[in-house]
Amino acid sequence: MTEPVLKNKVLNGNQLKLIAIIAMTIDHLTWAFFPGCQHVWWVWCLHIIGRLTAPIMWFFIAEGCNFTRNPKKYFLRLLAFAVVSHFAYNFAFGIPFFDLSAGAFNRTSVLWPLALSVPVIYAVNSPKVKTLLKYVIIFSACVLAFPSDWSSIAVMCPLFLYSHRGNFKKQAIDIVFWSFVYALVYFIFLDKLYGILQLFTFLTIPLLSQYNGERGKFKGMKWFFYLYYPAHLVVIGIIRLALYGNISIIL
Secondary structure, rough: OOOOOOOOOEEOOOOOHHHHHHHHHHHHHHHHOOOOOOOOHHHHHHHHHOOOOHHHHHHHHHHHHHHHHHHHHHHHHHHHHHHHHHHHHHHHHOOOOOOOOOOOOOOOOOHHHHHHHHHHHHHHHOOOOHHHHHHHHHHHHHHHOOOOOOOHHHHHHHHHHHHOOOOOOHHHHHHHHHHHHHHHHHHHHHOOOHHHHHHHHHHHHHHHHOOOOOOOOOOOOOHHHHHHHHHHHHHHHHHHHHHHHOOOOOO
């Protein structure tokens, strides 16, 4: 399936994904060198840069669901990398691999809820699935995704972004709304300033508004991201061990 290229837009999919990768790397390196949520303005600014990553990932899950020729393979590919990335993510930040006793937040990577969002998108948009079952699937996916980075938000926002494809104003509202929900949870239960920081995901909106509908010339970007994500987390974990020993460095 192809769609018209938006000639007045200047960013293709590869360029946006590269922005996400750079922002993510800056954010994770900041956690490694300045662990915890340090209330220092320039550390805060580095984490603000990291807020660019998640909405771009949500957006391209919605795009991927639209363009993939094989939804089952797309889901299984994401699921496989979610499993691999679970160990890389937890190693990076000093989180027990299979222990929720330390808390219910940030127990695994964002790839887990992103993988879950794919069958949710297809189920919700399938005329063959009854309405009640759709709600059950959404609820179940949100429960399963809750302990992960970006929690259930990384299930719900891709779902809404997919539903609003072709209407960027509504997609921008989706990003703001679901980011606000996540920020509110952080504000109430974890750290007030870091909760406010989550709202800076809105900075991604001007970038996504420039998406021209093209993938870009480099066809291997999806595989680059899938490999880069766990690989860079392993490096973060090595830095963590070298600097602090086997302690947690994230909220």
